[in-house]
Amino acid sequence: EIVLTQSPGTLSLSPGERATLSCRASQSISSSHLAWYQQRIGQAPRLLIYGASTRANDIPARFSGSGSGTDFTLTISRLEPEDFAVYYCKQYGSSPWAFGQGTRVEIK
Amino acid sequence: EVQLVESGGDLVQPGGSLKLSCAASGFIFTSYWMSWVRQAPGKGPEWVANIRQDGSEIYYADSVKGRFTISRDNTKKSVYLQMSSLRAEDTAVYYCVVEVYWGQGTLVTVSS
Numbered sequence: 001e002i003v004l005t006q007s008p009g010t011l012s013l014s015p016g017e018r019a020t021l022s023c024r025a026s027q028s029i030s031s032s033h034l035a036w037y038q039q040r041i042g043q044a045p046r047l048l049i050y051g052a053s054t055r056a057n058d059i060p061a062r063f064s065g066s067g068s069g070t071d072f073t074l075t076i077s078r079l080e081p082e083d084f085a086v087y088y089c090k091q092y093g094s095s096p097w098a099f100g101q102g103t104r105v106e107i108k
Numbered sequence: 109e110v111q112l113v114e115s116g117g118d119l120v121q122p123g124g125s126l127k128l129s130c131a132a133s134g135f136i137f138t139s140y141w142m143s144w145v146r147q148a149p150g151k152g153p154e155w156v157a158n159i160r161q162d163g164s165e166i167y168y169a170d171s172v173k174g175r176f177t178i179s180r181d182n183t184k185k186s187v188y189l190q191m192s193s194l195r196a197e198d199t200a201v202y203y204c205v206v207e208v209y210w211g212q213g214t215l216v217t218v219s220s
Contacts, residue, residue, distance in 0.1 A: 035208045037153075044201075045153065050208045088152060092207060095167035097143065097155035 006100035023089035033093030117214030130204030146200035
C-alpha cells in the first residue's frame with residue numbers, strides 16, 4: 001500500500017510569493033497517475049495537475065507540477081489571493097488509491 | 109465535458125443502510141474504472157472503492173470492507189454505492205470519481 005506524505009503541513013506566505021509543495025511516496029509510483037488538487041472551504045476538490053505535470057483545463061500557468069519516482073512537487077509561481085487554500089496530492093495508478101494529508105497555504 | 113452527478117445522500121441512523129448513485133456523461137463510460145471517494149468534515153479525502161470497467165475487479169478500503177458494495181450499470185452509465193451497517197464515522201461527503209474528475213458530492217450523515 002502506497003502512502004503519500006505532504007510537506008510542509010502549513011505554508012505561510014504573502015501574495016506574490018512563490019509556493020513549493022512537496023508530495024513524497026513510500027514507494028515509486030507512475031508519474032502518469034499522480035494528481036494535485038486545490039480545495040477551498042465548502043467546495044469540492046478542484047483538479048489542478050494530472051500525470052504529475054499536465055495542467056488541467058482552465059488552470060493558470062502559475063501552477064506547475066514536476067517530479068517522478070517518489071518525489072513530486074507542486075509550484076505556484078506567484079500567489080494570488082484566490083490561491084490560499086488546501087492542496088492534496090493523489091496517486092491513482094493502483095488500488096488502494098492514496099491521498100496526501102494536505103498542505104494548507106495561508107496568508108502570512 | 110466529464111459530468112458526474114451523485115444522488116442519494118441523506119440522514120440515516122447508526123446501523124442503517126443507504127444507496128448512493130452516480131450518473132456519468134461526457135466520456136466513454138465503459139472504458140474507465142469508476143471510484144468513490146469520501147471526505148469527512150474537516151478531514152482530507154479518503155478513497156472508498158474502485159470497480160473495473162466490466163465489474164470483474166473491485167477493491168475496497170479496509171474501513172468499509174464487508175459493509176459497502178460498489179456496482180455499476182454500463183447500460184445506464186451509472187455507478188452505485190450500497191452502504192450498510194453505517195457508523196457515525198461514515199459521515200462524509202461522498203464523491204463519484206473517474207480517474208481525476210470528481211462530481212460535486214452527496215452528503216451522508218449518520219446520526220441518531
